Amino acid sequence: MVDIIRFKELGRFYNKVDIEEVLHGNKISNFSAHEENFIEIQIDKDCRFLADAQLKLLCLCHHLVNQGADLSLVFLGGKCRCFTFMDRCGFLLHLPTSVTVTPTKPSSREAASIRFQGQSVNLHEIRAVDPVVSRNNRPIPGQMTDALSELLKTDCEKFLTDIQTVICEFCDNVSQHSQSQSPGFVYMHHYPTTQKIYIVIADVGVGLLNSLRQGLQERNDIFKDSSDETLLLEMFNNGLSRKNDQRGSGLNRMAEIAIKYNGSLHLRLDKCLVDLTPVGNEFASAHFKPCADMAGTHISFSFEVPKI
Template sequence: MTFDVPSGCKIMVEAAIRFLSLANQLAATTRRVRMKFEEGDTGTMGYLNRMGFFDHLAAEVEVLPSRPGYSAAEAHRGGNAALVEIARISKDERDEELPTRLTAALMRSCHTRPDAAELEGAAWTIFAELIDNVFSHSSTVLDGYAALQVYPKGDRLSVAVSDSGLGIMQTLRPTIGKEFPRLTDLSDTQLLVEIFRQGLSRHGPDRGCGLKGSAAKAIKFQAVLDVRLPRQRVVLIPARGAYKVNTADCYDGLPLMWGTHIGFGFRLGG
């Protein structure tokens, strides 16, 4: 499989770590994967190198015209206040400081918001819960990833957390009949909204509070929630203090990508 990255292509942080996860998934299933960057390291490849993309890309993936000769992320790590380079989320080597680094980067860019002090505590909780969710539920030998990027021209900060595990629906659907029988007939989109509204979990009604709590805090700060599932993508936009089905943009029938890939978008100025 060949991915062609044309001249002028701009990849946002959410897409970057989803691209990374997909390539590593394909490589893990022994598929031949090739990435072709038309502009070489002067274009998108250079940006991905600065983010640390190639530090985590499976060695089996072929990169054209060639892999970067050095890691720009390692050379300049921490030098850009608007970026938290791609961080690995591994069950074998937990990075306890990752939620703090993400929160610090968010606050450097959002400190002018009138609710900045409250946002700081909420953001740390959101990041910690999402990262912990990868450890607790992903059931995969592949690493997960997290990254953050500020887009001043768009008045937006995006943070993304990605894992290559079974995915929310794959773990929850088999238990719906027993744990939440009244939700059996919901569509995947409707069920996804309820996961974030009610805190649903395959382990029962008292075990899914992490995602519910993260969503509640994100809603309070008007954050847009972008969730990519194996064959779906749902973008949830806050409306009247909640995420609702009728305010969601839904995309079905997407190319298969295992796992749960979550992005939050915050406005810099509130």
């Protein structure tokens, strides 16, 4: 028997909510209980995915394979616009090697994301983030910021430094919290119609709060028994680390930049979705919503292109 996850054409982009509705409807947390996990993800011809939804889909593929699934990805429209876009942005290149793709899965030498690298004015290809050797990730923030500078035709040092800080903290978050051998991913995309930029980081590790709680319990920190909301607000507003070394201030700097550029922060944790709401110069509340179980952490930062 094959379990099918179907993404139907919506007439608009799949966003962070739409993809969760599909995953929740398919109860993906139950797949690992099957004796044989044959799962087919079907994507309709005219499907389109916003950057944060696309990385959620990529991490779903890694999660299911890590759970022992025999996974296939089927583009029902063949080499349609959706297929070619996912090829160009690096989605297909970064799938687990065991995943089969219909109509075809490009080899690394054939991947369009390599052939077209840096040639699109809006698209910045998905980059793999090393979860173990953090120094391997050092080029990523500079490369993506350079691409953004070219895209926006700006050399505003303060703005570009702020965005580079966000990407750097995103990458550090993977190596600090994922505790996984599977790669994380970072993706940036500009949407000219809405003048919005998405910067998204995701991994399939143990989860941000799980990692944090582990460290807090080990050192008997005053926040060790705090609620998820308290931990997140403390982490983003004041800085809170799994190690007692001030490294938790990184997410705090990222939050300050998000607020500065009227941005929004969306998190997908292993069992819930969180949208952080800014009030003044800090995040005053966190809205939680249950979601289908999936390993890892997903952080999406979206903001309008500033008038520079």
